[in-house]
Amino acid sequence: xxxxxxxxxxxxxxxxxxLVQPDWYFNPRLSGDTLPWIISEQEINASIYPDHIxxxxxxxxxxxxxxxxxxxxxx
Amino acid sequence: MRKNIDKRTWGVLGKMxxxxxxxxxxxxxxxxxxxxNAFDSWDxxxxxxxxxxxxxxxxxxxxxxxxxxxxxxxxxIPVSPTPTPxxxxxxxxTPTPxxxxxSTPIIDCYWDTxxxxxxxxxxxxxxxxxxPTPTPxPTNTMTPTNTMTPTNTNxxTPTPTPxxxxxxxxVSGTTEAETYLAAVLAGGGTGLTSTISGATITMFxxxxxxxxxDKLDIFYPMLGGNSGGMKVNGRNPxxxxxxxxxxxxxxxxxxxGNGTNAYAETGYADTNTLLNDxxxxxxxFVRNSNGNIDCGVGSASANTRSAxxxxxxxxxxxxxxxxxxxxxxxxxxxNTGAGLYVVDRPLSNSEKSFTNGSFSTxxxxxxxxxxSNTYVFGARRIDNQVTEAYNNRGYCWYSIGKxxxxxxxxxxxxxxxxxxxxxxxxxx
Numbered sequence: 450x451x452x453x454x455x456x457x458x459x460x461x462x463x464x465x466x467x468l469v470q471p472d473w474y475f476n477p478r479l480s481g482d483t484l485p486w487i488i489s490e491q492e493i494n495a496s497i498y499p500d501h502i503x504x505x506x507x508x509x510x511x512x513x514x515x516x517x518x519x520x521x522x523x524x
Numbered sequence: 525m526r527k528n529i530d531k532r533t534w535g536v537l538g539k540m541x542x543x544x545x546x547x548x549x550x551x552x553x554x555x556x557x558x559x560x561n562a563f564d565s566w567d568x569x570x571x572x573x574x575x576x577x578x579x580x581x582x583x584x585x586x587x588x589x590x591x592x593x594x595x596x597x598x599x600x601i602p603v604s605p606t607p608t609p610x611x612x613x614x615x616x617x618t619p620t621p622x623x624x625x626x627s628t629p630i631i632d633c634y635w636d637t638x639x640x641x642x643x644x645x646x647x648x649x650x651x652x653x654x655x656p657t658p659t660p661x662p663t664n665t666m667t668p669t670n671t672m673t674p675t676n677t678n679x680x681t682p683t684p685t686p687x688x689x690x691x692x693x694x695v696s697g698t699t700e701a702e703t704y705l706a707a708v709l710a711g712g713g714t715g716l717t718s719t720i721s722g723a724t725i726t727m728f729x730x731x732x733x734x735x736x737x738d739k740l741d742i743f744y745p746m747l748g749g750n751s752g753g754m755k756v757n758g759r760n761p762x763x764x765x766x767x768x769x770x771x772x773x774x775x776x777x778x779x780x781g782n783g784t785n786a787y788a789e790t791g792y793a794d795t796n797t798l799l800n801d802x803x804x805x806x807x808x809f810v811r812n813s814n815g816n817i818d819c820g821v822g823s824a825s826a827n828t829r830s831a832x833x834x835x836x837x838x839x840x841x842x843x844x845x846x847x848x849x850x851x852x853x854x855x856x857x858x859n860t861g862a863g864l865y866v867v868d869r870p871l872s873n874s875e876k877s878f879t880n881g882s883f884s885t886x887x888x889x890x891x892x893x894x895x896s897n898t899y900v901f902g903a904r905r906i907d908n909q910v911t912e913a914y915n916n917r918g919y920c921w922y923s924i925g926k927x928x929x930x931x932x933x934x935x936x937x938x939x940x941x942x943x944x945x946x947x948x949x950x951x952x
Contacts, residue, residue, distance in 0.1 A: 472755045474770075487784075
């Protein structure tokens with residue numbers, strides 16, 4: 450179980466290509482389930498730049514990342 | 525130049541020649557041998573000859589300058605032995621200084637009455653009296669210019685900042701390791717103790733010493749405890765350094781993905797690899813189960829896949845430039861998902877996999893093609909630079925390069941695991 454925060458499309462767009470820390474970028478992704486775009490707890494906690502201070506206020510929710518492909522059926 | 529040599533006048537002792545002053549030859553006066561007294565030394569004989577133009581005071585005589593007239597337009601007369609030492613620098617740590625003979629060689633020359641010219645006879649070196657054999661002079665021994673100061677090999681220096689710039693290579697791998705460590709520090713990496721620095725230098729040296737350096741196109745030892753330190757490509761810092769994306773956790777053990785959106789981008793395209801001479805390796809320090817992909821690249825359009833996964837505690841799947849479907853897989857009863865995993869393609873019809881340096885499995889699968897997509901780990905890269913199948917394992921080594929023989933697999937595994945053991949992040 451992972452903790453993630455949901456993003457609106459505009460929030461997602463504002464983070465794409467932006468640094469969490471040097472040599473480390475945000476990677477918003479579609480959740481694949483009922484949530485829209487998400488970023489991870491690790492990105493939120495590690496973010497050091499003032500422009501992105503707002504993500505510290507996002508609500509974290511539990512998330513089960515999909516296993517794809519999985520097991521012996523990996524393709 | 526040596527014609528009619530038998531017409532020359534010889535001295536009374538042995539093969540001593542008779543030497544005449546050219547001035548007296550020109551003036552047509554009687555010939556007075558310079559070495560009339562056969563017991564005189566060679567130096568004494570030479571001292572009796574005095575050039576009227578003072579030429580001998582300008583430069584030491586040599587064959588071309590001997591008559592001061594037209595020899596400059598002629599070919600040099602070879603003089604043997606030529607006392608010009610050559611300096612061939614060695615590639616080892618002990619430079620070999622060259623030696624300059626202490627004395628200027630005396631060139632055996634005489635006035636040839638048949639040619640009215642100075643002649644040289646290199647065959648008479650050993651016939652002359654007092655002609656010294658060029659010998660090394662201690663006073664002229666060159667000071668080695670490439671003497672190296674011993675480097676900080678696994679000692680107490682906490683900061684591995686390179687302290688020297690060698691003019692030639694000495695212990696292979698040391699310079700490369702120090703360059704790498706400096707790049708880790710420059711990138712913001714921390715915690716590089718003397719133990720870590722020493723282990724890194726040892727690892728680089730061992731890779732070099734075992735001829736594995738050229739087998740590694742890119743590799744990441746993953747030091748520094750953060751993204752800035754772990755990004756550095758050990759093979760060529762500053763080129764194909766990693767960029768991390770998504771949810772990573774960094775520590776001295778390495779980088780751990782979250783299985784949700786974390787991956788590390790190498791920027792190294794599959795087309796940079798060789799189709800049938802290839803390996804990809806990853807060292808995971810985390811024992812866990814995950815059904816996703818640890819590393820690799822694939823392409824539906826190019827119908828190729830080069831990737832690895834270690835999942836469900838029992839299966840290790842691998843592919844190397846094969847069709848974009850399936851893997852060769854090994855089943856273990858006690859696979860922990862941790863350790864060094866390698867997929868290798870040595871031939872167009874062979875794929876092999878190795879775990880912790882030991883052979884796992886192989887298959888006679890044909891190679892297909894390569895893709896322009898770039899390699900990632902923590903997930904896999906597919907067409908249109910889409911990243912998918914995020915993994916949640918922790919990594920402390922990643923490399924891509926050329927095929928390794930079974931023995932090279934074992935050697936590289938030992939080198940990497942020794943490095944990881946010193947850093948307390950080994951799993952076997």
